[in-house]
Amino acid sequence: MADIVETAARKVFARYDLDGDGQVTAEEYRQVIAELEGTEITEAQAQELIDSLDTDGDRQMSFEEFWAAMNG
Helix, strand or coil: CHHHHHHHHHHHHHHHCCCCCCEECHHHHHHHHHHHHCCCCCHHHHHHHHHHHCCCCCCCEEHHHHHHHHHC
16 A cells, blocks of 8 residues: 555656656746646745755755655
């Protein structure tokens, strides 16, 4: 069961990782939110969310950081 949940989480993460580099930037997050929800958020708002999940200080969100937030 955990494998199914992780696989689903990886698919969600991949949807936000627009360039496929394994990291979600504030700009990628902002673009996907605009597309999926029709809501415009600022780059600063997007960066604030990314920073809240970023544990290694690179100002991006890796899958591991995303997964930890989902399980936290």
